Amino acid sequence: MAAKKKSAPSPSTGKGTTKETDAKTLSKIQKLANEVYRVVSKGSNPAIEIRVRALSNVAFNEKRRIIELGDKTQSREFFNTAMARKFMQTMIVANGCKTLIDAGKTISIRQMYYMSKHTVAGSNENTFEEQNESDPVIEDLEVSTDSLREELHLFANRKGACVGNLVINDAGDEIDLARLGSGGWAIPSICEPSTVRFVRNKAEYVLFVEKEAMFSRFNEDKFWRSQNCILMTSSGQATRGARRLLQRMANELKIPVYVVVDNDPWGLYIYSVLKQGSISLAYESMRLAVPGVRFVGMSALDYKKFKLSKSVEIKLNDKDIARAKEMKAYPWFADKKWQREIDETLSNGFKMEVDSFLTKGVSFISEEYLPKKLKDRDWLT
Amino acid sequence: MAEKPARRTTAEAMGAKQRDISVSEFFTKNRHLLGFDNPAKALLTTVKEAVDNSLDACEEAGILPELLVEIVELRGGAAAQEGETKKVIPESRFRVIIEDNGPGIVKPQIPKIFAKLLYGSKFHRLRQSRGQQGIGISAAGLYAQLTTGKPVVITSKTGKGRPAFRMGIRIDTKRNQPDIVKEEQIEWERDHGTRVEMELVAAYRGGRTGVQEYLEQTAVANPHLGLEFRPPKGEPLLYPRVSDALPREPQEIKPHPHGIELGMLLTMLHDSPGKSVKQVLVSDFSRVSPAIADEICKLANIKPTLKATDVHGDVIDRLHRALGQVKVMAPPATSVVPIGEELLIEGLKRRFPAAEFYISTTRPPSVYRGNPFVVEVGLAYGGDLPGDEPAEIMRFANRVPLQYQPKACAISESVYDTNWKSYNLPQPKGSLPVGPLAIAVHLASVWVPFTSEAKEAVAHYDELLREMKLALQECGRKLGSHLRARDRAMGEQKRLSLFQRYIPEVAQAMSEILGSDKEKIEKSFYKALPNFVKVDTDDDGGAPPPAPDGAPAAEKSEAAAPAAPSPKSKKKPESKKTPPPSSKKKRGEQLTLLH
Numbered sequence: 001m002a003a004k005k006k007s008a009p010s011p012s013t014g015k016g017t018t019k020e021t022d023a024k025t026l027s028k029i030q031k032l033a034n035e036v037y038r039v040v041s042k043g044s045n046p047a048i049e050i051r052v053r054a055l056s057n058v059a060f061n062e063k064r065r066i067i068e069l070g071d072k073t074q075s076r077e078f079f080n081t082a083m084a085r086k087f088m089q090t091m092i093v094a095n096g097c098k099t100l101i102d103a104g105k106t107i108s109i110r111q112m113y114y115m116s117k118h119t120v121a122g123s124n125e126n127t128f129e130e131q132n133e134s135d136p137v138i139e140d141l142e143v144s145t146d147s148l149r150e151e152l153h154l155f156a157n158r159k160g161a162c163v164g165n166l167v168i169n170d171a172g173d174e175i176d177l178a179r180l181g182s183g184g185w186a187i188p189s190i191c192e193p194s195t196v197r198f199v200r201n202k203a204e205y206v207l208f209v210e211k212e213a214m215f216s217r218f219n220e221d222k223f224w225r226s227q228n229c230i231l232m233t234s235s236g237q238a239t240r241g242a243r244r245l246l247q248r249m250a251n252e253l254k255i256p257v258y259v260v261v262d263n264d265p266w267g268l269y270i271y272s273v274l275k276q277g278s279i280s281l282a283y284e285s286m287r288l289a290v291p292g293v294r295f296v297g298m299s300a301l302d303y304k305k306f307k308l309s310k311s312v313e314i315k316l317n318d319k320d321i322a323r324a325k326e327m328k329a330y331p332w333f334a335d336k337k338w339q340r341e342i343d344e345t346l347s348n349g350f351k352m353e354v355d356s357f358l359t360k361g362v363s364f365i366s367e368e369y370l371p372k373k374l375k376d377r378d379w380l381t
Numbered sequence: 382m383a384e385k386p387a388r389r390t391t392a393e394a395m396g397a398k399q400r401d402i403s404v405s406e407f408f409t410k411n412r413h414l415l416g417f418d419n420p421a422k423a424l425l426t427t428v429k430e431a432v433d434n435s436l437d438a439c440e441e442a443g444i445l446p447e448l449l450v451e452i453v454e455l456r457g458g459a460a461a462q463e464g465e466t467k468k469v470i471p472e473s474r475f476r477v478i479i480e481d482n483g484p485g486i487v488k489p490q491i492p493k494i495f496a497k498l499l500y501g502s503k504f505h506r507l508r509q510s511r512g513q514q515g516i517g518i519s520a521a522g523l524y525a526q527l528t529t530g531k532p533v534v535i536t537s538k539t540g541k542g543r544p545a546f547r548m549g550i551r552i553d554t555k556r557n558q559p560d561i562v563k564e565e566q567i568e569w570e571r572d573h574g575t576r577v578e579m580e581l582v583a584a585y586r587g588g589r590t591g592v593q594e595y596l597e598q599t600a601v602a603n604p605h606l607g608l609e610f611r612p613p614k615g616e617p618l619l620y621p622r623v624s625d626a627l628p629r630e631p632q633e634i635k636p637h638p639h640g641i642e643l644g645m646l647l648t649m650l651h652d653s654p655g656k657s658v659k660q661v662l663v664s665d666f667s668r669v670s671p672a673i674a675d676e677i678c679k680l681a682n683i684k685p686t687l688k689a690t691d692v693h694g695d696v697i698d699r700l701h702r703a704l705g706q707v708k709v710m711a712p713p714a715t716s717v718v719p720i721g722e723e724l725l726i727e728g729l730k731r732r733f734p735a736a737e738f739y740i741s742t743t744r745p746p747s748v749y750r751g752n753p754f755v756v757e758v759g760l761a762y763g764g765d766l767p768g769d770e771p772a773e774i775m776r777f778a779n780r781v782p783l784q785y786q787p788k789a790c791a792i793s794e795s796v797y798d799t800n801w802k803s804y805n806l807p808q809p810k811g812s813l814p815v816g817p818l819a820i821a822v823h824l825a826s827v828w829v830p831f832t833s834e835a836k837e838a839v840a841h842y843d844e845l846l847r848e849m850k851l852a853l854q855e856c857g858r859k860l861g862s863h864l865r866a867r868d869r870a871m872g873e874q875k876r877l878s879l880f881q882r883y884i885p886e887v888a889q890a891m892s893e894i895l896g897s898d899k900e901k902i903e904k905s906f907y908k909a910l911p912n913f914v915k916v917d918t919d920d921d922g923g924a925p926p927p928a929p930d931g932a933p934a935a936e937k938s939e940a941a942a943p944a945a946p947s948p949k950s951k952k953k954p955e956s957k958k959t960p961p962p963s964s965k966k967k968r969g970e971q972l973t974l975l976h
Contacts, residue, residue, distance in 0.1 A: 033894040036887075041905045043912050078887065078906075079913035081876050088883040088890075095890035120882050127886065
């Protein structure tokens, strides 16, 4: 694992040493293959047990305030026409990970797609036709071997950025997030303690904005300096890296996290994923969810509160309405104040982008909106 | 109320105007009744009447028919080509030639047959034949004469060494009499036969109602016919004969008590002077024994000894009713000649040589209104038939294709009413099944009930519909089980090849993970394979999938079950191509189904 190797000089604080972890992961993969061999040798149908990653198998843990994966598993059988291809794919990816662990290399999930892709002998069929075929298979392997993606020596593309009054150590390099100019620190795919450590923190809170443009806006105003905070963006739906980083900031630095997203069901869902996890990655919720995260905006109620002009309204389409209604039914939005928030959007009949505040002035959001919201403690959790 | 209208004329004055209408004159004014309502249909009807007559004549004489149909465009053709006005079919002048190797026509009869309406030998007897009314060919001649003024030219020869005559004939429409325009004796290389030439204004078109479609369908229903068709444009079409068996000669039958019309009954009785009612019943009806004749008379409450010529008024009504009520055997079916199951399939193969499956059924004879009839159905499925279009229906009455008015026809209705879904064919509600399917329905009967004189659609009699549906269902069931068997075979084949494709992949990955021998793992998968999929779907020895490293059986032919795609066994270059053996199997299966 390239990243881990570099970080080797600084002792890992995660689970055991790289070597131990690798050995464990390897044995899990081998156990999987061995079991298949044992079963098929008996003339039976070999199967890989995979925990079902669907709404039907997730539950909202009221106490922990996170989405958890249930116990329902699905047998991926080889002698089953509907599953044979996926079975083959799972085995190929498992072998790919084994090869990576042996070689001590880490690659991206896209590279894994290419590494596993070849033409099936005697046909014009490829083992994988698209990356969207291999990505879920990787997730399957994660749950069936109970390994983290990084333990399988895989990472996703970097996405998201971070700046603020915080000094970190990333793979052995100390980085002052207050001295990163306009671009900020690119959040790596793997934000485990073995790779990223917090060295010194002065910031009082984290401001998480979904949109990269809004991040740039705040960063240009050096909002984080005047407000003494950490500014982070995920550029859309948050990756596992960004979520893990956010969780660790909340837990290890013990500072609150505020979130600003668009006022539409999709923005709200991004917040929801940060807060209690997603359905497809429910098995990772424990590691990724930040139940204490605070929803600052953009709220449907802000339209009146800040007297926004009619021009910012974007009519809700059928999909938006359906999604809003779906979300209203999620147990983690059962709270009255959330119901009111979603109802307000529905009764408004329109959605708004965070950028709407530009109609009130270039720096309205950083100089007036956010300070007022925080001062009034005007947020939802 | 209006005031009483004044008398305009008297019965005497009206009577002076009343006179005979010549039949020819009547049809001049009502040519649509006979299928000459538009130029395209006129051409079809002309060809059809001539071909029907030729076939009937050949069969009656016991000659295997050999026909030539030629259509020559005389003028206007070039203009139509240049103009390229495809949508409006241009009318132009055609010469239609139909030549057969039939028995020929004796010279004195030639003018009457071709230029006298309602003249023929078929009308007066109860016997299955193509033409029924004796109107057809002379109507075509009349149409030709009306549109071009040209006479019909007939060449005929009745036997080797006999003279051949060529005659130009016109119809005197007022008198319904032929006019011989020209008459000559010529040399003709044929031993016997008849050649009809007509010039008419018409339109040539393709499609469902075209001449070509008619001839192709005729080839389906008449496997014993050898046919050459020379269309106005393009290559001649050849349909060599596929059966040397002439259809059995249909027997002439006497009327059956259940189907007799009142007028006909009256004629029969009055034409029998000196006979008693009972005697007439026994001698002139089929299936009437003396005992049954007594029963009929009892039912009608008349004396069996009553003179036939004395039956009048009320008595005839009672007698007619009694005839309909009495229990008698069905008429003998010897008068009806079906195509036959095997020959119908041969016929279908002529038109759809590449279909994947053929099936046919000939129902036992049945009766409607005292007329015996037989229904036959033939299906051709798959191959190059269009898969996403509604099935093609071919309707036949006494081997004659019916091309017009499909919606009004009992045959179409029986196809619509059949539930094709249960035979694995999609069928939108109340319409034709969809799929690569051609359906031929043949109704053979002494008297086919048409909805009109144009003989375009079969009338809806319950008995006919029932038989048609039974025949369709019988064929449908066989097609359905063929389709299911095929799907199953294909499914098994597909499943097998799927697993066989993935086993090496999975084994490769597992051998790398476990650091063990790939062959060993692969072997264990192949060993488990027969537990989940039928490995050999045929009776060729039940070969298990060969062990990849094992010695491949030497005698394995290419017909063996497709082997696991083992790169090692170079002995079987065929093994990768699974389709050939499977298609072979399909063909074998089809053959067994046909018998």
